[in-house]
Amino acid sequence: MSTLPTRPASAVGTFTPRPGAAPMARQVLAQARMEARLMLRNGEQLLLAVVVPLIVLVGAVQGSDRLGLSFDHPAIDVFTPGVLALAVMSTSFTSLAIATGFERRYGVIKRLGTSPLSRSGLLVGKVIALALVELVQVVVISLVALTMGWQPAAGLLGVLLAVLAGTAAFAALGLLVAGSLRAEATLAAANLIYLLLMSAGAVVLPISAYGGFGDVVRWLPSGALGEAMRGALLDGTVQLRDLGVLLVWALIGGVATARTFSWE
Amino acid sequence: MSAVPASDLAVEVDDLTMRYADKVALDALSLTVERGSITAVLGPNGAGKTTLLETCEGYRHQHSGTVRVLGLDPVRQRKDLLPRIGVMLQGGGAWSGVRAMEMLRHIASLHAHPLDPQMLSDCLGLDDCARTPYRRLSGGQQQRLNLAMALVGRPELVFVDEPTAGMDPAVRRTTWDLLAQLRTDGVTVVLTTHYMDEAERLADRIHILDHGRLVTSGSPLELTRGGRMSTIRLVVTRPFPAGAHESLRVALGPGTDVTQLDELSLVVTGPADASTLARVSRWCEENDVLPESLTLGQRTLEDVFLELTGRELTP
Structure with a gap:
């Protein structure tokens, strides 16, 4: 169903070369805006980013009442930091991996490879897009939690560092999956790992709830991110050990990705 | 080889060999492209046309020989080269959910002096699919969008891989007119094709490739007169x-x-x-x-x- 261009060819000189790259910052922002828009437009991604964490939050608070689970703090104060950690994980790991997997499949990365946007510009753009989506998530989840009676500690620095380190670690791991598997396999693996870490990775439930297994899960990126968020929002502390664990994961993931990632 | 000063050459390929595993994709290939011309690289599937283009675009490290595009090494000086060239890939190249015009505007925003995306859309008849997600565009519409993306940065040199594959005859002619206008405006065009009529009608110079080797070169007239x-x-x-x-x-x-x-x-x-x-x-x-x-x-x-x-x- 292609209609013919109705206009005659444009005036002579229309295509006279005038090449040049836009300033780097403008390119990176354009890329970030584009990626964030595509992420938020996609229904499944939005479900993963906001709806699932909210269901987990409400379910966990109600469930702990019914089951008579008791913590040192009110349930909403314990679970909200974990759900925020879950949201960070869903965006920086699962969404990023799936999106990047399909970008490889559809030749988007190859196409952008001939544009003035450099590889590092593309990566920075992705990171800013992640941050934008995470901001939306944090605002929505926090508002809901506040209406449920959440009273966070003033641990803004701790939260900021936890989100940064957590994003770095999970993004590196997400790119590792996306860069080495086919798009469909990435889709399956990223969702499966997300589900496993959500249910058994000490993201939402504190490691104290895992008994002896807690000493294992706190070395997972999920456990470290969850603990760092809880430390910041329950006690207002900066959890150096957990941040260190996240940075080590970021390093491992980054090096492995740099070695294995193929753009096509 | 004609005695054209190097500065008038948009592409110089000298003794280029490319191998994949044990297969030789390009075999000691030498050819040149003059600035401001339309050059067609003609050959059957598997002749090495796409490999040649992708090497010029800096996607692939050559195994031996030299390649210069606008005087630059396409791998080592890729950063300087990329803003100056436009590339139309054979397929894909856009997010599946991105709308046609949204994609074109995005590519435009990466360049310093882009063409007006709306004007390009008019030229290439993309208006009625402006808001259609890429995955729902017809093959011909995707081709036209891909061509628009190659042109929007006002490049000196465009590489177009099978530009009219999948287009209906009328749109093909409009696309030919557009490519001819690029030459008039001083843009160098390198296209691959396996349509004889496309090469014969458009190209100033034709390089015929077979099995990764240059079989012959010349203007359409030189080749057919013989x-x-x-x-x-x-x-x-x-x-x-x-x-x-x-x-x-x-x-x-x-x-x-x-x-x-x-x-x-x-x-x-x-x-x-x-x-x-x-x-x-x-x-x-x-x-x-x-x-x-x-x-x-x-x-x-x-x-x-x-x-x-x-x-x-x-x-």
């Missing part, structure tokens, strides 16, 4: 008897060549005069062959390709 050669094409109603082309060659004598295209057609190359024609008809009579058509003509690129490679250039 001395005073002409052709006689004979199509018959029943399959030729065995060894027909040999016996016809003998009957025609020296100075002519016979190539059998398939079991019902063959081409005689040589002076297409009355006496050759008479000898072809007599041979038909003697061999109990009933001609369906007997046509005289100038050599086409198709004939040239056939003579040089022994194969037809059909996709």
